[in-house]
Amino acid sequence: MTCNRGFTPKQARPAELAAWIRAHWQIEALHHIRDVTYREDASQVRTGSGPAVMAALRNLAIGILRFCGWTNIAKANRRHGHDPGRCLATLGIT
Template sequence: MHLADWIRGHCSIENKTRWVRDVTYDEYRSQIRTGTGPQVMAAIRNAAIGVLRLAGVTNISAANRHHGREVNRPLALLGIT
């Protein structure tokens, strides 16, 4: 029973991340196609989604726009400044 719950929860999280990468980052239209570029970009997108979710963000797209407007915002979110 616990394993099935864990698998369902993991799949739910994985599907949410893939959906955000597809819709918000329009990943399927990315022109990065050679070498390890696609995997690296997927990892960067996953990291960004994870950081924003840990910060309590529910709308990733709006958060991307907010943090993209000023160079110090992403750094402050990461606790660098």
């Protein structure tokens, strides 16, 4: 196993290794949200650029909600889903 700078874990300094591990788990957390909250694995969009477009839209939604201070994306989706006007307000479109 090598870190993103080509070091093995024994060669990397602790700070570099910790940064690599944090970056890895941030990516895994995003995939977990997409898989669990948005049920991405069950998606029937499988042809052409459809899967990439849907992944980008999911990432955009997650990014907007995080930017607005939400830490629980599923709860934010439920809250916004009950009131479509809230989505526009979150985007600053009123």
